[in-house]
Amino acid sequence: MKKKNITAPLVANQIKTIELINGSDVIQVKLRQSARAKKLRIHVGLRGVRLVTPVSVNIKHAHNFLMTEEEWIRENLKKFQSTVPVGNEIMVFGIPHTIEATYTASKKVQIENNKILVSKIDNNSLGKIKKHLSMLLKEKIYIYADEICKKLGAQYANISLRDQSGRWGSCSSRGRISFSWRLAFAPLFVIESVVAHELCHLLEMSHNQRFWSLLAEVNPRCKEADLWLKENGNLLHHYIPKKHS
Secondary structure, three states: EEEEEEEEOOOOOOOOOEEEEEEEEEEEEEEEOOOOOOOOEEEEEEEEEEEEEEEOOHHHHHHHHHHHHHHHHHHHHHHHHHHOOOEEEEEEEEEEEEEEEEEOOOOOOOEEEOOEEEOOOOOHHHHHHHHHHHHHHHHHHHHHHHHHHHHHHHOEEEEEEEEEOOOEEOOOOEEEEEEEEEHHOOOOOHHHHHHHHHHHOOOOOOOEEEEEEHHHHHHHHHHHHHHHHHHHHHHHHHOOHHHHH
């Protein structure tokens, strides 16, 4: 959260908001009195602008103070609001979720009721969402991998997540398997199919008839999943820009 501290005395009143008007562009500044406050503090966040004041408030003085800081407020409000696409929808395991800002004691990203709740919004918020989704994806991948390995009679060496742009997964000759973390946006049946695809390479590295037979045996929806990725795969790279991942 952006903060700016400036010393200035105030006198008490009951007004709850002050408006900064620039043509049709109006910023509502919420006032909050604090017994601990000794300075005026401007908080800029996704919920708007808040001015914390000492218990005594003089509205004219407060308004003049905000006017002198209006340019700073507008610049930081614009930057801050562009940090996380609050209100936008992104897919989580193929289901639309809305990103919302929430101010709670927890610093963790939470997902509930088809919402992605982000507390302590800052420049790292998209990175926090990516980290949380990656954790959820890896949990799913391990479940699918263990089930499929039992069917194949195979064993992988380790599993990692990357931000691969050219492929959804890869398998080395040593059994090291990696997946794109962006699969977290895809439906579960697609994730399971990609996991099955890479695990089949533990037994057959080439895309020959044996490989495709193995894949169809352990994952009957593989063709459906391939079609989904062909039609929707590009979208998975647009939800969170690569610079945040």
